[in-house]
Amino acid sequence: MIQPQTHLNVADNSRARELMCIRVIGASNRRYAHIGDVIVAVIKEAVPNTPLERSEVITAVIISTRKELKRDNGMIIRYDDNAAVVIDQEGNPKGTQIFGAIARELRQLNFTKIVSLAPEVL
Amino acid sequence: MRLEKCWFCSSTVYPGHGIQFVRNDAKIFHFCRSKCHKNFKMKRNPRKVKWTKAYRRLHGKDMTQDSTFEFERKRNRPERYDRNLAENTLKAIKKIDKIRSDRASDHIKNRLKTGKVQRQKEARKQLELGIHLVKAPLALAQDSSLCLPKIKVNVSQAQTEENQPMEE
Numbered sequence: 546m547i548q549p550q551t552h553l554n555v556a557d558n559s560r561a562r563e564l565m566c567i568r569v570i571g572a573s574n575r576r577y578a579h580i581g582d583v584i585v586a587v588i589k590e591a592v593p594n595t596p597l598e599r600s601e602v603i604t605a606v607i608i609s610t611r612k613e614l615k616r617d618n619g620m621i622i623r624y625d626d627n628a629a630v631v632i633d634q635e636g637n638p639k640g641t642q643i644f645g646a647i648a649r650e651l652r653q654l655n656f657t658k659i660v661s662l663a664p665e666v667l
Numbered sequence: 668m669r670l671e672k673c674w675f676c677s678s679t680v681y682p683g684h685g686i687q688f689v690r691n692d693a694k695i696f697h698f699c700r701s702k703c704h705k706n707f708k709m710k711r712n713p714r715k716v717k718w719t720k721a722y723r724r725l726h727g728k729d730m731t732q733d734s735t736f737e738f739e740r741k742r743n744r745p746e747r748y749d750r751n752l753a754e755n756t757l758k759a760i761k762k763i764d765k766i767r768s769d770r771a772s773d774h775i776k777n778r779l780k781t782g783k784v785q786r787q788k789e790a791r792k793q794l795e796l797g798i799h800l801v802k803a804p805l806a807l808a809q810d811s812s813l814c815l816p817k818i819k820v821n822v823s824q825a826q827t828e829e830n831q832p833m834e835e
Contacts, residue, residue, distance in 0.1 A: 609689070619683030625691045646693040665693055 546612040547578040547627060552589065556608045556628040557640030557662075560595035561588045564605055564629055580614050581654045582607050583636075584629065597631070597639075605629035606636070606656060614648055622648060622667060630659055638662065675703035675713045677720035730774040735767040 547553065551566045564586035569578040578584050588601045597603070609624035616622070624645075631639040638659050647663035660666060671680045674696040686704050688696045698704040706716065713721040723729040738759075746752070794801075 613686065621686045622689060623686060624689045645691065646689050646695070667687075667689065667695070 547582075547584060547607055547610065548576060551627060553586065553605070553607070554626055554628040555605075555631060556644050557630045557638055558642040558644075559631040559638070559640035560592040560597045561590070561603070561631055562592065563588070563590040564603075564631075565589045567602065570604070578607055579612070580607055580610055580648050581650045581656070583632070586629065603631050603639075604634070605631050606651070606659070608643075608647060608651070608659075609645060614650070632656075632659075671697040673697055673699035673703050675699075675707055675716075675719060677713075728775070728778070730771045733767065733770055735763050735770065738763050 547566050547569070549566050549568060553564045553566065555561045555564060566578070566584045566586050568585040569575045570583040570585065571578075583604055583606050586603060586605050588597055588599055588603065591597050591599050591601075607627070607629050609626065609628045611624060611627055613621045613623040628645065630643060633639060636656055636658075641662070643659060643662045643664070645663075646665040646667050647660055648667050649660075652660045652666075668682055670682075672678070673680050673685065675698060678699050680697050680699045685697060685699045686701075688698065688704070688707070690696065696707065698707065706713075713719040714725050716722055720729065724731050
């Protein structure tokens, strides 16, 4: 349940460290974003001397949330933190490595590149 | 579909039950119900919580080493479906389960055997003290079939001389 002002960790090596959600993409008054939703975020903390800078507005896709993800087969998955992966307009990740286990839902939402880079798919 | 083991209490988690928690180092914890999940969040060590299988195995309450446990290893390679194999596996599961549970209950029975004499002694003592709860004292005096047989001790004759009045 990510909403504007939520701070998220960055789960890839795209040189950003922490993002703050500004907007949930989807509908005009959409309140919350879950795993697999795209958000517009501002970089709050970045690795110094890299192309991505602090207070730069970027899009990201949410990889993990502390709020449980419920599946149709009754499986409930909860992560330890809220994390996102920085993407560009097409949905391709900006980084080259993904950290952490990724939920299978991202494959259905056409984030295949992210799923293929992930070390483990749940 | 896979039957997991609850990380806290070691019971099987069937599909549709429980929660999976993914830690930041990508270690997955399965929980069978919110009781185990909440205990985990409280950072309790299952080896110290009395009702978990981990505690029971650690303290020798339950059977730890047995050949029947070898059958229940985690297998990551999916087997090609073979009807005969599936049929035989189902039969074997049933039989192995029965053998394992019989051996486990034998283990517990043997463990409790040593305390039997002590428990009987305590029960005997409790009956003696609390016989008035079982049968009214008056009824007991008339029909002493409920009492435990009292041990008769012969009192020596020397004691009766104390009751005589002092000679002036």
